[in-house]
Amino acid sequence: AQSVSQHNHHVILSEAASLELGCNYSYGGTVNLFWYVQYPGQHLQLLLKYFSGDPLVKGIKGFEAEFIKSKFSFNLRKPSVQWSDTAEYFCAARDLGNTPLVFGKGTRLSVIA
Amino acid sequence: EAEVAQSPRYKITEKSQAVAFWCDPISGHATLYWYRQILGQGPELLVQFQDESVVDDSQLPKDRFSAERLKGVDSTLKIQPAELGDSAMYLCASSSGSPPYEQYFGPGTRLTVT
Numbered sequence: 001a002q003s004v005s006q007h008n009h010h011v012i013l014s015e016a017a018s019l020e021l022g023c024n025y026s027y028g029g030t031v032n033l034f035w036y037v038q039y040p041g042q043h044l045q046l047l048l049k050y051f052s053g054d055p056l057v058k059g060i061k062g063f064e065a066e067f068i069k070s071k072f073s074f075n076l077r078k079p080s081v082q083w084s085d086t087a088e089y090f091c092a093a094r095d096l097g098n099t100p101l102v103f104g105k106g107t108r109l110s111v112i113a
Numbered sequence: 114e115a116e117v118a119q120s121p122r123y124k125i126t127e128k129s130q131a132v133a134f135w136c137d138p139i140s141g142h143a144t145l146y147w148y149r150q151i152l153g154q155g156p157e158l159l160v161q162f163q164d165e166s167v168v169d170d171s172q173l174p175k176d177r178f179s180a181e182r183l184k185g186v187d188s189t190l191k192i193q194p195a196e197l198g199d200s201a202m203y204l205c206a207s208s209s210g211s212p213p214y215e216q217y218f219g220p221g222t223r224l225t226v227t
Binding site for chain 2: 004006036042043044045046049051090092097098099100101102103104105106
Protein backbone atom coordinates (compact mmCIF):
# COMPACT_ATOMS: atom_id res chain seq x y z
CA ALA A 1 0.00 0.00 0.00
CA GLN A 2 1.10 3.54 -0.64
CA SER A 3 2.55 5.34 2.35
CA VAL A 4 4.29 8.58 3.23
CA SER A 5 6.74 8.91 6.11
CA GLN A 6 7.82 12.11 7.80
CA HIS A 7 10.86 11.68 9.97
CA ASN A 8 10.48 14.50 12.44
CA HIS A 9 7.51 14.88 14.74
CA HIS A 10 8.46 18.24 16.21
CA VAL A 11 11.22 20.59 15.11
CA ILE A 12 12.23 23.68 17.06
CA LEU A 13 14.35 26.32 15.34
CA SER A 14 15.50 29.81 16.03
CA GLU A 15 14.58 32.57 13.62
CA ALA A 16 16.92 32.75 10.62
CA ALA A 17 17.94 29.11 10.98
CA SER A 18 17.73 26.85 7.96
CA LEU A 19 15.00 24.26 7.72
CA GLU A 20 14.88 20.81 6.21
CA LEU A 21 11.96 18.48 6.81
CA GLY A 22 12.25 14.92 5.61
CA CYS A 23 9.66 13.03 3.61
CA ASN A 24 9.86 9.56 2.08
CA TYR A 25 7.17 7.86 0.08
CA SER A 26 6.43 4.31 -0.87
CA TYR A 27 4.64 4.07 -4.19
CA GLY A 28 4.78 1.53 -6.96
CA GLY A 29 4.72 3.84 -9.93
CA THR A 30 4.82 7.45 -10.97
CA VAL A 31 3.69 9.71 -8.21
CA ASN A 32 2.68 13.32 -7.63
CA LEU A 33 4.13 14.86 -4.46
CA PHE A 34 2.96 17.75 -2.30
CA TRP A 35 3.75 19.72 0.78
CA TYR A 36 0.88 21.31 2.69
CA VAL A 37 1.04 23.70 5.63
CA GLN A 38 -1.53 24.18 8.36
CA TYR A 39 -1.13 27.35 10.39
CA PRO A 40 -2.80 27.34 13.80
CA GLY A 41 -6.55 27.54 13.36
CA GLN A 42 -6.39 27.70 9.57
CA HIS A 43 -7.06 25.51 6.54
CA LEU A 44 -4.58 23.18 4.96
CA GLN A 45 -2.78 25.19 2.30
CA LEU A 46 -0.67 23.97 -0.58
CA LEU A 47 2.99 25.02 -0.30
CA LEU A 48 4.30 23.35 -3.41
CA LYS A 49 3.86 20.35 -5.67
CA TYR A 50 5.89 18.13 -7.95
CA PHE A 51 4.42 16.44 -10.99
CA SER A 52 7.34 16.07 -13.39
CA GLY A 53 10.32 17.91 -14.82
CA ASP A 54 12.81 19.86 -12.73
CA PRO A 55 13.17 17.96 -9.46
CA LEU A 56 13.79 21.17 -7.54
CA VAL A 57 10.41 22.76 -6.95
CA LYS A 58 9.88 26.25 -5.60
CA GLY A 59 6.74 27.10 -3.69
CA ILE A 60 5.22 29.97 -1.81
CA LYS A 61 6.82 31.87 1.07
CA GLY A 62 10.38 30.92 0.11
CA PHE A 63 9.94 27.16 0.48
CA GLU A 64 11.41 24.65 -1.92
CA ALA A 65 11.54 20.87 -2.15
CA GLU A 66 13.74 18.43 -3.99
CA PHE A 67 12.47 15.21 -5.52
CA ILE A 68 15.12 12.49 -5.41
CA LYS A 69 13.68 9.49 -7.17
CA SER A 70 16.47 7.10 -6.18
CA LYS A 71 15.84 7.86 -2.52
CA PHE A 72 12.04 8.06 -2.77
CA SER A 73 12.36 11.39 -1.01
CA PHE A 74 10.79 14.82 -1.28
CA ASN A 75 12.37 16.95 1.45
CA LEU A 76 11.17 20.46 2.20
CA ARG A 77 13.68 23.26 2.71
CA LYS A 78 13.81 26.91 3.58
CA PRO A 79 17.08 28.82 3.96
CA SER A 80 15.93 31.12 6.75
CA VAL A 81 12.79 30.54 8.81
CA GLN A 82 10.66 33.23 10.37
CA TRP A 83 8.46 33.18 13.44
CA SER A 84 5.45 33.19 11.12
CA ASP A 85 6.51 29.79 9.72
CA THR A 86 5.37 28.17 12.96
CA ALA A 87 2.86 25.59 11.73
CA GLU A 88 2.25 21.92 11.00
CA TYR A 89 3.73 20.66 7.72
CA PHE A 90 2.36 17.66 5.86
CA CYS A 91 3.94 15.76 3.01
CA ALA A 92 1.48 14.01 0.70
CA ALA A 93 1.53 11.80 -2.35
CA ARG A 94 -0.93 10.44 -4.83
CA ASP A 95 -1.07 8.32 -7.93
CA LEU A 96 -1.34 10.17 -11.21
CA GLY A 97 -4.72 11.61 -11.99
CA ASN A 98 -7.73 12.54 -9.91
CA THR A 99 -6.90 10.37 -6.93
CA PRO A 100 -6.91 10.85 -3.16
CA LEU A 101 -3.93 12.16 -1.27
CA VAL A 102 -2.00 9.98 1.14
CA PHE A 103 -0.51 12.11 3.90
CA GLY A 104 2.37 11.69 6.26
CA LYS A 105 1.78 12.19 9.97
CA GLY A 106 3.02 15.75 9.85
CA THR A 107 5.87 17.70 11.39
CA ARG A 108 5.21 20.49 13.85
CA LEU A 109 7.61 23.38 13.37
CA SER A 110 8.09 25.86 16.18
CA VAL A 111 10.18 28.93 15.39
CA ILE A 112 11.44 30.86 18.40
CA ALA A 113 12.87 34.34 18.58
CA GLU B 114 -11.40 33.68 -3.88
CA ALA B 115 -13.76 30.69 -3.80
CA GLU B 116 -13.46 28.43 -0.80
CA VAL B 117 -14.75 25.10 0.43
CA ALA B 118 -17.32 25.69 3.15
CA GLN B 119 -17.93 23.36 6.05
CA SER B 120 -20.29 23.45 8.98
CA PRO B 121 -20.39 23.28 11.85
CA ARG B 122 -16.81 24.26 12.70
CA TYR B 123 -17.03 22.58 16.08
CA LYS B 124 -19.29 19.84 17.39
CA ILE B 125 -19.45 18.21 20.79
CA THR B 126 -21.63 15.16 21.10
CA GLU B 127 -22.13 12.32 23.50
CA LYS B 128 -21.24 8.80 22.46
CA SER B 129 -24.08 6.85 20.88
CA GLN B 130 -25.60 10.06 19.48
CA ALA B 131 -25.90 10.83 15.79
CA VAL B 132 -23.89 13.65 14.23
CA ALA B 133 -23.76 15.14 10.75
CA PHE B 134 -21.31 17.38 8.94
CA TRP B 135 -21.92 19.43 5.83
CA CYS B 136 -19.59 20.45 3.02
CA ASP B 137 -20.13 22.82 0.12
CA PRO B 138 -17.31 22.51 -2.43
CA ILE B 139 -16.02 25.21 -4.71
CA SER B 140 -18.58 25.88 -7.39
CA GLY B 141 -18.12 23.62 -10.38
CA HIS B 142 -15.85 21.16 -8.65
CA ALA B 143 -16.93 17.67 -9.61
CA THR B 144 -14.75 15.77 -7.17
CA LEU B 145 -15.31 15.90 -3.42
CA TYR B 146 -13.32 14.19 -0.70
CA TRP B 147 -13.93 13.62 3.00
CA TYR B 148 -10.81 13.09 5.10
CA ARG B 149 -10.45 12.43 8.81
CA GLN B 150 -7.52 13.84 10.76
CA ILE B 151 -6.92 12.36 14.18
CA LEU B 152 -4.88 14.56 16.51
CA GLY B 153 -1.19 14.15 15.81
CA GLN B 154 -1.71 12.42 12.47
CA GLY B 155 -2.14 13.37 8.85
CA PRO B 156 -5.53 13.37 7.13
CA GLU B 157 -6.80 10.00 5.89
CA LEU B 158 -9.36 9.51 3.15
CA LEU B 159 -12.82 8.41 4.16
CA VAL B 160 -14.69 8.77 0.87
CA GLN B 161 -14.30 10.24 -2.62
CA PHE B 162 -17.19 11.37 -4.81
CA GLN B 163 -17.19 12.11 -8.51
CA ASP B 164 -20.35 14.15 -9.04
CA GLU B 165 -22.99 12.19 -7.10
CA SER B 166 -21.25 8.82 -7.36
CA VAL B 167 -18.96 7.25 -4.79
CA VAL B 168 -15.56 6.51 -6.31
CA ASP B 169 -13.81 5.17 -3.23
CA ASP B 170 -15.29 4.44 0.19
CA SER B 171 -13.01 1.56 1.08
CA GLN B 172 -11.81 3.31 4.26
CA LEU B 173 -15.26 4.43 5.41
CA PRO B 174 -16.48 2.47 8.46
CA LYS B 175 -19.80 1.66 6.91
CA ASP B 176 -21.35 0.20 10.03
CA ARG B 177 -21.62 3.71 11.49
CA PHE B 178 -20.56 6.20 8.82
CA SER B 179 -22.51 7.25 5.76
CA ALA B 180 -21.88 9.90 3.13
CA GLU B 181 -24.02 11.28 0.39
CA ARG B 182 -23.85 13.85 -2.36
CA LEU B 183 -27.32 13.57 -3.79
CA LYS B 184 -27.23 16.32 -6.43
CA GLY B 185 -23.51 16.22 -7.03
CA VAL B 186 -22.93 19.52 -5.26
CA ASP B 187 -22.87 19.67 -1.47
CA SER B 188 -22.29 16.64 0.70
CA THR B 189 -23.19 15.32 4.13
CA LEU B 190 -21.17 12.95 6.28
CA LYS B 191 -23.04 11.22 9.09
CA ILE B 192 -21.95 9.18 12.05
CA GLN B 193 -24.46 7.09 13.93
CA PRO B 194 -23.78 6.17 16.65
CA ALA B 195 -20.74 8.23 17.50
CA GLU B 196 -17.95 6.58 19.48
CA LEU B 197 -15.17 8.11 21.57
CA GLY B 198 -12.62 7.14 18.91
CA ASP B 199 -14.42 9.27 16.33
CA SER B 200 -13.09 12.45 17.95
CA ALA B 201 -11.11 14.08 15.15
CA MET B 202 -11.07 16.84 12.57
CA TYR B 203 -13.22 16.05 9.54
CA LEU B 204 -11.92 17.76 6.42
CA CYS B 205 -13.66 18.25 3.13
CA ALA B 206 -11.74 18.93 -0.05
CA SER B 207 -12.77 19.48 -3.64
CA SER B 208 -11.09 19.48 -7.02
CA SER B 209 -12.26 20.42 -10.46
CA GLY B 210 -11.85 16.93 -11.86
CA SER B 211 -9.53 18.26 -14.56
CA PRO B 212 -5.71 18.35 -14.56
CA PRO B 213 -3.80 19.17 -12.42
CA TYR B 214 -6.52 17.94 -10.01
CA GLU B 215 -5.45 20.28 -7.24
CA GLN B 216 -7.41 19.73 -4.04
CA TYR B 217 -8.67 22.66 -2.00
CA PHE B 218 -9.44 22.06 1.63
CA GLY B 219 -12.15 23.50 3.82
CA PRO B 220 -11.59 24.63 7.41
CA GLY B 221 -12.80 21.33 8.83
CA THR B 222 -15.23 20.30 11.54
CA ARG B 223 -13.66 19.44 14.86
CA LEU B 224 -15.68 16.69 16.52
CA THR B 225 -15.37 15.85 20.19
CA VAL B 226 -17.22 12.79 21.44
CA THR B 227 -17.72 12.64 25.20
